[in-house]
Amino acid sequence: MKSLKIRQATVADVVPLSGLIRRTIRVSNSKDYDQKSIDMLCAIFESEPVAGRIENELILLCFMGTELVGTVGLRDNYLRSMFVDRGYQGRGLGKMLVSKIEEEARQRAIPEMMLHSSLTAREFYLALGYEFVELQTYPEGPFVLMRKPLE
Ligand SMILES: CC(C)(COP(=O)(O)OP(=O)(O)OC[C@H]1O[C@@H](n2cnc3c(N)ncnc32)[C@H](O)[C@@H]1OP(=O)(O)O)[C@@H](O)C(=O)NCCC(=O)NCCS
Structure with missing residues (x-):
């Protein structure tokens, strides 16, 4: 069985991280967003902006063996950039x-x-205890602002 490992991202991870995120957007989010939105979202996660994120926020990477299969970020009090590869979704990695x-x-x-x-x-996120705040509209499409108090 492949081993599971979580570590912080470094600039050396830019290309595979950008690839994981853009692949997951195209495969998993296209049922809820139109093609224009998907293209705009993918542009946000090109290598260059991803490198900027790695420098400015905490980004965790999850590996199955040597394969990058998931990621999540933290900037100030915002959880950001949460993605699990389609082939590994539904196994508790996101949670x-x-x-x-x-x-x-x-x-x-x-x-x-x-x-x-x-x-x-x-x-x-509802399953993980987050509650709905409001629906917000961005050029990339609608997103749901959610919150969770941390004890
Ligand atoms: C959303 C996402 C990160 C979830 O990751 P995951 O590894 O598949 O989720 P998990 O297996 O850890 O699921 C955790 C819990 O949420 C529930 N859950 C996950 N997706 C769900 C869905 N679409 N509907 C209902 N419940 C869901 C699971 O049943 C599980 O509940 P349990 O703990 O009671 O068993 C992943 O599906 C993903 O990358 N999606 C596409 C990209 C995306 O939209 N990312 C978020 C950007 S804000």
């Missing part, structure tokens, strides 16, 4: 990554986690 980032937020004395959920991930 585990959220739990790790919440743990990190608690250590930073962040009282409440916020996030902008895709329409695709809304039920996932």
Whole structure:
């Protein structure tokens, strides 16, 4: 069985990380967003902006063996960039990554986690205790602002 490993991203991870995110957007989010939105979302996660994110926020990577299969980020009190490769979804990896980032937020004395959920991930976050705040509209499409107090 392949071993599961979680570690912080470095600039050396830019290309596979950008690839994982853009692949997952195209495969998993296209049922909820039109092609224009998908293209705009993929542009946000090209290598260059991803490199900027790695420098400016905490980004965790999840590996199955040597394969990058999931990621999540934390910037201030916002959980960001949560993606699990389509072939590994539904196995608890997303839940585990959220739990790790919440743990990190608690250590930073962040009282409440916020996030902008895709329409695709809304039920996932509800299952993890996040509550609906409001639906917001961006050029890339609609996203759901959600919150969860951290004890
Ligand atoms: C959303 C996403 C990160 C979830 O990751 P995952 O590894 O598939 O989720 P998990 O297997 O850890 O699921 C955790 C819980 O959420 C529930 N859940 C996950 N997706 C769900 C869905 N679409 N509808 C209802 N429940 C869902 C699971 O049943 C599980 O519940 P349990 O703990 O009671 O068993 C992943 O599906 C993904 O990358 N989606 C596409 C990209 C995306 O939209 N990312 C979010 C950007 S804001």
